[in-house]
Amino acid sequence: ETGVTQSPTHLIKTRGQQVTLRCSSQSGHNTVSWYQQALGQGPQFIFQYYREEENGRGNFPPRFSGLQFPNYSSELNVNALELDDSALYLCASSLERFLETQYFGPGTRLLVL
Amino acid sequence: QQQVKQSPQSLIVQKGGISIINCAYENTAFDYFPWYQQFPGKGPALLIAIRPDVSEKKEGRFTISFNKSAKQFSLHIMDSQPGDSATYFCAASISLNFGNEKLTFGTGTRLTIIP
Numbered sequence: 001e002t003g004v005t006q007s008p009t010h011l012i013k014t015r016g017q018q019v020t021l022r023c024s025s026q027s028g029h030n031t032v033s034w035y036q037q038a039l040g041q042g043p044q045f046i047f048q049y050y051r052e053e054e055n056g057r058g059n060f061p062p063r064f065s066g067l068q069f070p071n072y073s074s075e076l077n078v079n080a081l082e083l084d085d086s087a088l089y090l091c092a093s094s095l096e097r098f099l100e101t102q103y104f105g106p107g108t109r110l111l112v113l
Numbered sequence: 114q115q116q117v118k119q120s121p122q123s124l125i126v127q128k129g130g131i132s133i134i135n136c137a138y139e140n141t142a143f144d145y146f147p148w149y150q151q152f153p154g155k156g157p158a159l160l161i162a163i164r165p166d167v168s169e170k171k172e173g174r175f176t177i178s179f180n181k182s183a184k185q186f187s188l189h190i191m192d193s194q195p196g197d198s199a200t201y202f203c204a205a206s207i208s209l210n211f212g213n214e215k216l217t218f219g220t221g222t223r224l225t226i227i228p
Contacts, residue, residue, distance in 0.1 A: 004156070033215065042119075042202050042218030043157065056215055090156050097212025099145060104156030 003027055004093050004105035012111045013081050021076040021108045025093030029101070031055075032074040034066060037088040037107070049074055050097055078110075086112045116140050117205050119219030126226055132190040134222045136203035139184065143205035145213055148177065148188045151200045151221075160201075161188070193226045200224070 003026035013019050025032050031050045035043035045058035049068035063079040072093070078085055088109050094102035119136045126132045138146075144165055149157035163170045163177040163186065170177045176189040190197055203219040 031212075035216075040221070042117075042204075042220050043216070045215040045217070048215065058215065092156070094212075097209070099147065099206055099213045099216065100159075100162065102159065104158065106154065106156050 004091060004103050006089075006091055006105040006108050008108060009106070010109045010111075012113065014113050015081055015083060017081050017112075018077065018079045019081060019110060021078075021089050021091075021110070023074045023076070023091030023093070023105060025072045025074070025091075026103050029093035029095050029103075030072050031094045031097045032068055032072065033092045033094070033102070034074070034076050035090040035092065036060075037090055039087070043090055046076065048097070055097070081112045083112050086110060116143075116217050117203060117219045119203050119222060121222060122220070123223045124225070126193045126224065128193060128195060128226055128228050130193050130226075132193045132197065132224055132226070133187060134201055134203070134224070135185065135187045136219050137183075137185045138205050140205070140207075140217075141184070142207050143217075144208050145206040146177070146179065146186050147204050147206075147216070148175075149202045149204060149218075151202065157202060190224075193224075195226045195228065198224060198226050 005024045033048040034046040037043040047057040052068045068074045088107040090107045092104045147162035148160045151157040174191045179186045204216045207214040
């Protein structure tokens with residue numbers, strides 16, 4: 001098991017609602033990346049936070065936003081949920097953006113009805 | 114635009130056989146190529162990775178073969194075991210002065226090892 005934890009594990013929302021997902025990074029890691037994994041697909045990069053600043057963003061609309069706290073834990077917020085937002089949301093923490101040190105959490109399964 | 118193409122989508126191999134998964138990339142700026150293993154209900158876990166300065170890297174039963182001119186790389190699992198049954202993703206990234214850019218993943222291969 002990695003030291004990356006995510007909450008909640010599962011979530012059901014309705015279209016138009018807002019959701020907040022949480023990620024606790026591995027001890028000593030200062031970088032958190034968020035990915036969206038649709039069913040049967042590879043993870044897609046949403047954005048990365050490095051030392052509390054957004055450091056790179058994928059092709060996702062502004063209703064996907066995030067935050068990193070001084071203890072390097074992170075939140076992913078999604079506003080105005082759409083049916084296509086149904087997916088597994090993964091966070092991964094690493095040390096100083098080095099992918100060799102990156103560990104993924106187990107993910108949050110979001111279902112939008 | 115899918116920058117990393119992975120095949121096959123699914124693969125069934127007998128126990129003790131060799132499993133081979135292939136990936137091709139488009140962006141020549143990619144210089145870090147990892148493979149991830151994902152079990153149901155878990156996040157992806159780094160299995161093995163390679164940089165383009167070598168053509169092959171081996172760790173235990175897992176080997177990456179890399180062909181820079183063809184922009185292709187593959188994962189070979191020797192002596193495949195039922196415990197290897199999982200979904201495998203190739204990925205690619207660009208190195209920065211300090212760290213890496215985002216990972217771009219392939220679409221995944223569901224590997225099943227049968228007795």
